[in-house]
Amino acid sequence: MNRLGTVIGFTFRQKARTKSFIITTLVLALLITLGMNLPYIISLFKGEGAGGSNTTATEHQRLGLIAGNQTEVARQLEQFTKVQSNPAAVWVRYDSVQAPAMQQALKNGKLQGYVQFTEPAAKGDTFPKVEYVSVEKKPSPAVTTLVQTGLQEAKVKAIVGDKSLTSDQIREISTPVIVDSREVDSPSEGGGTVGTKEKETSTINYGLVYVLMILFFTSSMMTGNMIAAEVTSEKSSRIMEILITSVSPLTQMFGKIIGIFLVGLLQIAVFAAVVCANLMLPHNNAILSSAGLDLSQLNIAVLGYGLIFYILGYFLYAVLFAAVGSIVSRTEELGQAIMPITVLSLAAFYIGIFNIAAPDTIFIKVAGYIPFFSPTVMLLRIGLERASLLEIWLSLAILFASILFFGWLAAKIYRTGVLMYGKRPSFKELRKAMKAYKI
Template sequence: MNRLGTVIGFTFRQKARTKSFVITTLVLALLITIGMNLPYLISLFKGEGMGGAGGSGKSAAEHHRLGLIAGSRTEIADQLEQFTKAQSNPAATWVRYDNAQAPAMQQALKDGELQGYVEFAQPTATGEAIPKVEYVSVEKAPSPAVITLLQTGLQEAKVKAMIGGNALTREQVREISTPVTVDSREVNSPSEAGHAAGTGDKEASMINYGLVYVLMILFFTSSMMTGNMIASEVTSEKSSRIMEILITSVSPLTQMFGKIIGIFLVGLMQIAVFAAVVCTNLMLPHNSVILSSAGLDLSQLNTTVLGFGLVFYILGYFLYAVLFAAVGSIVSRTEELGQAVMPITMLSLAAFYIGIFNIAAPDTMFVKVAGYIPFFSPTVMLLRIGLERASLLEIWLSLAILVASILFFGWLAAKIYRTGVLMYGKRPSFKELRKAMKAYKI
């Protein structure tokens, strides 16, 4: 056990300090940061961000000052101003003027203090609730956010005017103006449709769809990076003849499992770094505004998916890791490693693509069967868990098959590793490998 801990610690320190690992981690963290802040960076270049317009730090509303020409429609103008003030991050601020020819407004337009003005047309019909509205700008058309503010605010004013007076509160008016949302869900049989109203089944939210995507991508990239790291480590030690010295002090099995666990800890550290980068970026003010405007609430994250995702990641890692270690032990030159690990890489790619391409169809028979195949279950079963399509019995059965597969392939990899690390020259055939394996007991 002491020797196993020594191998684990040595492997962890050696891999965590390599320039390739540090540079790869920093580059990926930088790409994650750029990707998460790309909308904000684009808005800065367009002068629409929080720090746009010369980096003054003004809000979007302060950069969109619009004149409001009420005319005889002072009540509607008052309601529009009240609606705008009630917004947490309004798209514009209003400056009231008597008419469009007011000298102060003309000077403000000339100096760039106003980007345009909104004017209510004279009513053309008796009892018209909301007159036509005209937006006049000096140089460019209004942004979609300003148009949305106008339409929503005037719609609320229209509903209130048609119902009459202050009979309804602002919340009631907003509720009337809000379109009805229609959700849909699929059932496997007509008998389930009769219970649709009482079951209260929750549709997977967008935030959980995104979580499933991230976890599947994370498993694929991490398993490929760490797996190739294990195989290349074993092959390089074997090709440089260092392996002959190592096995005199540490048994081959201790070496194999020590490398697997050590590199597993390196992978966990890298994931922790990425998680810290993501959380830090999500806490930035402009990203929280984007999430709220998109209707995404991080409190909707499914902790069950996170828990099972961690379990499937650990088990899936060890399944692929023992295979990479076994393949690396039978390769004598690093130039041959890429071709040797190709079958394992294809299995990992298949698991990734089955999960990604079936995220819209998690109930097909193909996906259900793939969830019990150990090479595919880390991503496919995670997909079904994230979309709430897997029962607890199916999850535990998939986990049991995965654990049994790890034990079997771990035993097989140990026998291959025990014999392969001392076999030099051309890659051994299956017949030669089987004969050599029979000579050793695990």
């Protein structure tokens, strides 16, 4: 056990310090940061961000409020804004549009615009006409929502009166009705009741599934190639003949697999920290809100099961990469040797990505139980809330049993293959050599 820990620690330190790993991690982290901040960078070039009005989307904009003879409506709008936890605007009262103080504030950029109440647009209307005037740019979605919602509440109060309804009742009347969609199962021939099942999935969970599938594919491919290349390079340089005199081949194989697994986890932790840091930036919070994305709608179960499927999927592919790497004598032949495993990984990735809009087909349900495909396919079904608890655990059980079988097979291949030099052994030669060892 001590030797296994030594191999794990040595492999982890050796791979984590390589220039290729450090540069790849930094470049990918930079690309993630650039991608997450691209909308904000574009808005800066368009003059919608910090430039022009010297305000960002999350700052409190100073807006003028011209009440005229509608002082009660203006007061209701101000009162509504005060009770908001993070209002998008701060109101400044002025007597008229032509007030010198207001004109000077607009000129100096201290005001980004103003709201003016005029006479009702149609005869018989009691609520005034409202006009929003901004300086050099359109109002932000947050400001528009604040003004519309506040005036809607003021309109309800003006119609029904303050004494008839409470503030909560008025706010409930002002809130638009949200209509959810659902799919109805066809009734049975026996005249049974019509079954229903919810089909609503938040946009942010679709994005989470995409990210996790891409992360699994890239990480498993990078770490798998690292394992195969490490074994092949030691074998081709004859270092393997020295290593097996102090550490058994099985200890080497599992030590390398676990050590590189920790390297992969380190890289994922770096990416997760970069994503969280970017999500905490004020302008990204505003962009998520304007796009209707709510982080509170994230399906936490996807993250938990995603980690489990990532770990099991990694070990399934890792033992195969190690076994193939042990039977290759030259690094030039490695790419061709690991091609079948690469094709399996690509198939798992494309099956998940191309069927994200159809997670209930028979093909996807069956693929969820095939161990080479289940890490991505079951992640898709869990993220879109299409997999039952029984299906999830049955898929995990099959995947775990497959790891035990292929781990046992890879251990026999590795133990015999690391000392077989020359051309790649045929299956018949490999099977004869494997019979000499019992694991």
